[in-house]
Amino acid sequence: MILYISGGACGYGNLFTNGYGVDTVALSSTLFNNGYACGTCFQIKCAQSKACYPNVAFTTVTATNLCPPNWAKPSNNGGWCNPPRVHFDMSKPAFMKIANWKAGIIPVVYRRVPCGKKGGLRFTLQGNGYWLLAYVMNVGGGGDVSGMWVKGSKTGWIKMSHNWGASYQAFSSLVGQSLSFRITSYSTKETITAWNVAPSNWRFGLTYNANVNFR
Known part of the structure; x- marks a missing residue:
């Protein structure tokens, strides 16, 4: 259990200012899916x-980081994030909502749910x-991203390649263009367009900030 405030493999930076708060989780690599599970x-x-x-149904968390394998430890005693194991390394505030944090490791049941995000994409x-x-x-919605394109005010749509985590890159000169x-x-395959995000x-x-988001 770690209190994730900033940084992380998804590249979200400060989790407070970027809308994720403290109810976050680092995923084992099996779940992390090379960063496509970010968000x-x-x-x-x-x-x-x-x-x-008792009487606590569940807590809802957002994936913001990777829990890396520890190959020096067996997967049932220390190497909790080793493939093919499914593991959630929860932030301390999120863990404390469902169990005594002193337990360290607990069995859980889980399910994917839509992400309810206020405001637009950032x-x-x-x-x-x-x-x-x-x-x-x-x-919002699935919370994840599988593809991204950028359009300058003087260009057509340019397909960006996945860098890592929640980051995408384009090898193009776009300075000075909106x-x-x-x-x-x-997960949902839905596509949305955010027009004129950056001046x-x-x-x-x-x-x-954009004024659109997945539902």
Whole structure:
């Protein structure tokens, strides 16, 4: 159990300012799916343990990080995130909603659920004059992203390649152009377009909000 506040393999940065809060989880690599599970939401319930809190149905968490394998440990004693094991390394606040945190490891039951996100999509832009790296955050619906495109005010749609986690990249010169984005959900296959997200004077290192989101 770790309190995840910032950083993480999904690249969400500060989880408070970017809409994820403290009810987060790091997924074992089997669930993480090379980053395509970033942003997905789960209901998790403690099961068959004396540490479980009675009369607590479940807690809802968002995947924001990877729990890496520990090959020096067996998967039933320390190497909890080793493939092919399914494991949730929950933040302490989320864990404490369903069980006594001193238990450390508990059996759970879980299910995927839609992500209810307020506000629109958020895009943090990195890179340089010839390379754009965009982190997409606060994704509703399935919470995940399988494909992303960018359009400058002087270009057509450019397909971006998956970098890692929730980041996508385009090797194009887009500085000085207003930017629009199109994203597709990994789980629901729905595609939405966010027009004119970043103005022509956008800057690297800043986050820009769109007024659309998956439902």
